[in-house]
Amino acid sequence: MAETAAGGKPLSWRLIDGVDRLVAAAWPRGLHGMNGYLFLLPAVALVFILVIGLGYMVEFSLHELDLATYRLKEAYSLTNYQTFFERPVYIRVLWRSLLAAAIVTLITLVLAFPYAYLMVRTTSAATRKFLLVALFLPFFIGQVVRAYGWLIILGKEGLLNSIVTGIGLPPLDLIYNYPAVILGLVQYMLPFAVLLLTPAVAAIGEDIELASESLGATWIGTFRHVVIPMAKPGIIGAGIVVFTLTLTDFAMPEILGGGTSDFIANAIYDSYFQISNIGLGSALSIVLTLVGSALVALMLMIAGTGTLGFAERKS
């Protein structure tokens, strides 16, 4: 240890003492109880900025577009919301988005659960590594790139159709329709769902499953009565993430839907940038935010507050 003459303390100790004194002067001991909150500040700031943006959107949505000047009128009105409810196309787009969100959530969870389960339970290190790499690889490829990838495979002159026409059949219409959008979204959401389900499955000890088996349950019974209920927090969490991401998705319906299967995000984009109606675009955004929030709140209410891991812990 590096001993120095002054006081016999190592230099590094004295340096740290100095830093401690400076910190004590700037942030008195009495405030240490608030240390935890200090770390919350960036997150709070971020949310606050979002709320400001949302406030502006509410304001925009309450003004009708003046077609003479292409500016929003000064007067407050509910015209934009009226437009949303009166034009069947918007209701249809919202319904289509909601239906897609529900379907994608269901399919994704059904596919992701066995994946997560196998990844946790496999005794082979090689299998686990393969599954992990396969899980993370898609994250390196953006959503737009992946959508174009599907175009290359499923397009009119894509890989699949070249095989179909090669054996003398007429080409199939595999893209620019609703199922193609669903397919693209499921593929996009799968890694998120697996990632959220894995800790939930890992938390179920293998002994619990063996216990269930020794108590008389077949593997189906064990799955139904033990594994699924115990993984519920993860399932709800994954479901909410997939549902909201799908509901608000833009790229997949844009690229794989080709205008036939617009989601509400596409309608918002069109309002802002195609018909330059900031008021209507804002109104659609507010509707989407409200519907999405309401559904998430409903899901949490049905599933119970304990599901996200806030379970009451008594010792």
Add this chain to the structure above:
Amino acid sequence: MVEIRDVSKAFGDVLAVDDASLALPKGEFLTILGPSGCGKTTLLRMIAGFIRPNAGEILINGAAVDNVPPYRRSIGMVFQRLALFPHMTAAQNVAYPLKMRGFDPVTIPDRVSEYLRLVRLDGFEKRRPQELSGGQQQRVAIARALSFSPDLLLLDEPLSALDKKLREEMQLEFRRIQQELGVTTINVTHDQREALVMSDQIVVMSEGRIQQSDSPEAVYRAPSNRFVANFIGLTAMFKGAVEVSGDGGILVRVGDTALKARAQGELGNGTAVDCALRAEQVRILDDPANGDATAFENVVTGEVRQRIFEGDRMVYEISVPALADAVLFAFDHDPLHHAEHRPQSQVKLGWNARDFFAFPSDRT
């Protein structure tokens, strides 16, 4: 009731259980005792049906169960980490096997309260496992394993996580419940005290092999080999060679001294032996009321190396120059009422040949 015939199980190159056989009559309590990694848990899991043996046969009620999956065996098991279902209440946990095994739903609530009463948990039906204490969780686990009246109860070290006082209380509690129901039980543990306290029969295992299978008294009083003698009790081991072998006793040379010993097995002159001596058989002759040197067949002088005060007794660790500096242990059961022996002080020790086991040196 339970019979295991020449069962072996290997994981890769490691032979976890090597040609194990045992038999357990109905209603008895058997403990498989051994250090961690000795294969006892593997053997238990083969009986439960979670692991299939590579060789040999397991019979329950006279029928081979090789092809019977765990959920169709009539076996209740209490796991090391209990494995209670955290999303169910105590009552739901106990009801689970009844539902899964197709009991008449009308009878289930009565059975559940009957078994919760048996483990003295009436009034706790609606609590979830995390709202119960460690001992109460044990009780739920055992009620759950017994509620469907299994033929056999398996205990996979369920008490090992408890603190000493609670563990000793639960040992007696498990024994009481087992005797009340008369359920045949196989327990697995590394805790010799637990094995001695709870069992009708003890099976000592080491390195995948069964070393001895006997009543608790016999395992303690007449260990069949070096491992058992060393594993159970506070035992000192000496290396030596047989000098004179006779009918009743033998003389074993340890270091510079010839000691009278009791031969375990055929030991001819010159055989290398390991001798085992339990601490409670050694008397410190300097202490009053321990008799004098004439009362003991073997008497040596040693030097105190360490003394460990345990409250109800003092444990002395003593090295003996005349026995090639071998270390042995001795108890003083009344440490409060006479002077203690300080480290480095000399003490005279005596013990008898019948408590001094000589085993052939190469491991059996």
